[in-house]
Amino acid sequence: MDERINILIGSDINYAPYYGVMLTSLFMNNKESKFDVYLLTDETWTDAETKKFSNLANSFNSTFKVIVVDFDIVKDFPKTFHISLPTYYRLQACNLLPNIIHKILYLDGDMIVSGDIRSLWDINMDGLAVAGVPDCASWSDEYFDRIKIDRKWGYINAGVSLYNLDYWREHNVSNILVQHIIEHPDMVPLMDQDAVNNKLKDKKTILPKKYNLQTWAFLKENWNHYDEQAQKEYLDAAKDPVIIHYSGWYKP
Numbered sequence: 001m002d003e004r005i006n007i008l009i010g011s012d013i014n015y016a017p018y019y020g021v022m023l024t025s026l027f028m029n030n031k032e033s034k035f036d037v038y039l040l041t042d043e044t045w046t047d048a049e050t051k052k053f054s055n056l057a058n059s060f061n062s063t064f065k066v067i068v069v070d071f072d073i074v075k076d077f078p079k080t081f082h083i084s085l086p087t088y089y090r091l092q093a094c095n096l097l098p099n100i101i102h103k104i105l106y107l108d109g110d111m112i113v114s115g116d117i118r119s120l121w122d123i124n125m126d127g128l129a130v131a132g133v134p135d136c137a138s139w140s141d142e143y144f145d146r147i148k149i150d151r152k153w154g155y156i157n158a159g160v161s162l163y164n165l166d167y168w169r170e171h172n173v174s175n176i177l178v179q180h181i182i183e184h185p186d187m188v189p190l191m192d193q194d195a196v197n198n199k200l201k202d203k204k205t206i207l208p209k210k211y212n213l214q215t216w217a218f219l220k221e222n223w224n225h226y227d228e229q230a231q232k233e234y235l236d237a238a239k240d241p242v243i244i245h246y247s248g249w250y251k252p
Contacts, residue, residue: 005030005121006104007037008097008163010089013044018109020053026113027060033118035062038097038104040069040089067096090161091177091192094168102166107243108159110251111212115242120211125164129173129203130196132156136217136247139225147187147194153201158193159245160212173200209237216248 007026011019023037037057039045050066057064069089089096090106097104103125105117123131137143138155147155168174177195180187187194196204216222217234226234246252 002033002118003121004034004036005117006101007035008040008090008093008104008106009037009109010040010106011109012042013046013049015109016045016049016053020056022107022109022111022113023053023056026107026117027056027062029113030116030118031060032116035060037062037064038093038101039064039066040093040096041066042069069096088181088192090163091174091195093163094165094174097165099169103162103164106158106161106163108245110247111159111243111245113243115210115240117211117242120160120162120207120242123162123205123207125162125167125205127167127203128164128205129167129171129200130156130164131162131205131207132158133160133207133209133212133214135193136214136222139222139230143197147198149198149201153197154204154206155197156193156204156206157212157214157245157247158196159214159247160207160243161196162207167203209233210240210242212243212245213237213241214245214247215250219248219250 007023009019009023026035035057037053039053045066045068050064053064069092093104093106105121107113125131133156135143135155135157141151143155144151176199177192180195180199181192187198213234217226223231
């Protein structure tokens with residue numbers, strides 16, 4: 001029997017409809033898999049929403065579990081652009097989730113799962129903290145200069161992140177990232193994504209673009225920055241994407 005897949009989402013009530021769409025696409029296009037979905041949220045979440053999501057998950061032989069997080073732990077964190085503070089909740093996943101959960105796949109709400117994610121889930125994470133797809137804007141040296149790492153390490157987009165929770169617990173990763181964010185707000189305009197790429201630069205693995213196909217890449221002003229090989233990789237991924245991510249400010 002295939003292992004159940006753990007899914008992590010983080011949201012307040014405002015993003016509930018979008019996560020409903022994302023999870024429906026996940027279930028509909030992965031009917032051979034069973035999921036345990038964990039929501040990290042705050043007091044804005046309602047019992048009515050829990051019932052909706054639970055009914056949805058149950059209809060696909062999956063589960064939906066709510067973990068209420070104290071908003072005070074993130075209220076003083078730097079906020080930027082269109083990204084909400086509950087995004088930071090995922091940094092506490094290793095502490096908030098049961099220790100029997102060894103790894104989990106985080107998914108943003110602004111995406112559609114259009115393919116089978118089993119191959120993503122089965123990636124070997126031994127000795128690694130996180131796996132992710134290169135951010136589509138990381139062609140810019142500014143990303144690497146800002147967080148002070150060499151380009152050779154790559155820079156991943158946090159919207160699809162496979163976390164090795166055992167590694168996070170053993171190496172106190174959550175506290176390291178939180179401390180970095182608080183002490184260096186100028187280095188984290190993209191919030192926890194910048195922190196992860198900085199502090200876990202040599203403990204991450206890079207995934208193919210099909211697992212997080214970011215629509216931001218296809219905007220003309222961005223597309224022209226890619227060389228021929230990168231353009232080919234994006235076009236190949238677009239033929240059969242596993243996850244389509246409506247990244248950036250423009251949402252459908």
